Amino acid sequence: MECADNSMAEEPMSPAGRGMEEMGICIVLVMGLGTPVNLPVFRAGIETELVTSLPRFCCIPVMDESAKDGNPRWVQTAVNVDDHIVIPRLDAAAVASDPEKAVEDYVASLSLLPMDMCRPLWEFHFLDFPTSEAASTVVLRLHHSIGDGTSITTLLVAASRSMVNPARLPAMPPPPKRTGAIYQLPPRPPLSSGDYLALFAWVWSCFVLAWHTLVDMTLIVATILFLSDPPTLFTRPRDGGESRCRKRFVHRTFSFDDVKLIKTAMNCTINDVLVGVTSAALSQYYFRESGESNTKIIALRSCVLVDARPVSTRQTYVTRVETGNQLTGLICPFNITLKDDPLEYVHEAKRFMNRKKKSLAVMFTRVIGEFLVKNFGLKTGTFIFHRFLTRTTIIFSNAIGPAEHMTLCGHPVAFMAPSIYGQPQALTVHYHNYGSDIKVVLAVDDEQFQDCHQLLGDFVESIRIMKNAAALKMLTTSIHN
Structure with a gap:
């Protein structure tokens, strides 16, 4: 055809x-x-x-x-x-x-x-x-x-x-309150208003944006040149890092309502919760498998994939079918450490992500990447991108799926579990919501993570512990009020 x-x-x-x-x-x-x-x-x-x-x-x-x-x-x-x-x-x-x-x-x-x-x-x-x-x-x-x-x-x-109404498309989740870019500045107050405090706040936000962008871009350049995460259980061995390894894809389902409960208790975003869950799960796995002292703190970084499309009505994307790759990325730090309060993982993730939202690095990363490929050739651009990925520990992605179940080509879809292979990292973490569920999907090097189902169980256990802590926090707050 x-x-x-x-x-x-x-x-x-x-x-x-x-x-x-x-x-x-x-x-x-x-x-x-x-x-x-x-x-x-x-x-x-x-x-x-x-x-x-x-x-x-x-x-x-x-x-x-x-x-x-x-x-x-x-x-x-x-x-x-x-x-x-x-x-x-x-x-x-x-x-x-x-x-x-x-x-x-x-x-x-x-x-x-x-x-x-x-x-x-x-x-x-x-x-x-x-x-x-x-x-x-x-x-x-x-x-x-x-x-x-x-x-x-x-x-x-x-x-x-x-599946609820076959006469229409599956509904997508409602758009977030934010409608602009994650780095969007507050509107500048009119000079005629005489509100110099508001004007100072606006100037200060511009300074913070410029400073954070400079720091982030410097770290990205340093990563490409020499800065690398320390080797851990999650890092592909350097002696075999360039060969194509067989990937194993494992996934587990948990309730999206549990994630929303944690989000409400911590006054943060869904993405903050999932980053915190990832940090908690990897920490549990690391100290169990390595046998190292649980007082140790290991600073690592993830490459977080970000959709560069404007945030607007997601149903519009569905009706016109978006094409191509419009991805960019940012480096998000996370720590391998055991915390007494499980919600501290989310609090730390919220702090890291809020800091990244006050930077233009997400936009510049995509623009500079395209500039390198267009002006210095595909080999150069790919080499730099590959070095950028190999010097971080994991790839992290949170994809938005339909808010209700659907039928595809005449067949009801019970679950969806997306992932990728071909990336240089030994571990990739994808989250994907579908209906009232959310999937955590791990892509792991098959030989390196022979116990990948135990690692997957750590994600589910981290969600369970955080949900209970969030429920207790909300109950305590309600009683005090």
Whole structure:
């Protein structure tokens, strides 16, 4: 079939997309279905809904010999949907004895299989047997150069229907109170008002913004040149850090209401809670596995992925289907330490994140990255980006999913668990909300984290402990009032 939208018959690949292609980073989205797979119905949905909605599902990257450095371009091509559907033959005994592990092993094997660059860079894998969470499983694997988490999520939601009301699209979470960029300054008071205190406050906020931006950009440059996190259990060994390792993807579900309870008790954001949970879980795992003194404090850093799109009505993104990669990142410090009060992890995360919101580093990181790729070539830009990633400990991402369950290609979706592979870190942490649940998804180097399910359990336990502490805090506050 031909792509219905011919507006992108040929288009240069964005600097971010070229970097993703060079590093070989791919997205893996595991979706549990509420029913067994009806392959003809699902195939028809892929052809009529997904392929026609996103032009890059009909394109292949082609090197442009006329351009400097032979930069790739997206070139439209005919799509045979059957070429993108995979039905693996798994060992029946292994599936019967442990279906969850059979799915997990199969998805892990995909991280070592290269994608066919001669056809559009996406494929669906169907595992038609029940697990504890779903009646069947479908795995969408696609190259990260096609788009980021937001664009892929909006594609799937735009091609879906609400399970509550099939006549409409699934509802997205309400937009946050903030509608501008995270670094947005307060409006400058008019000079004629005579309120010099307000004017001084505005000037001071500009100074703080400039100072924090300078400090953050200096740290980023230092990271690229020489500054690196100390080696820990979470760091890929340097002697084998450049080889492609098999990734294992594990996930666990917990209640979004528990996260909201902690958020309310701490007067912070959802992201602050999740960063705090990550720090608490990694701390529990580290001191249990290493046997080191629990009074030790290890300062590490995470690369937090940030969607550079303006914050507005998320349903608008769904109806128009965002495309491409519009990601940037920031370095967020976190400590490996054991705290008596579990809510202190959230308080510390809130302090770190509030500090990052008073900086233009998020914007400058993306602009400078694109400048390097455009003016110094893909190899240089990718080399610098790779060094930036290898000198931090983990990648952290919090993706926004639909606020209610949906049906995709005629099948109810029980859960969604997105992640990536191809990144140099040994550990990547993704959070993704879907309906009233939130998934924590870990992508780990298979050999290095053979006990990854214990690490996953530390995330769930950290949420449980924080929820109880938050409930007690709110009860105590209510009694005192």
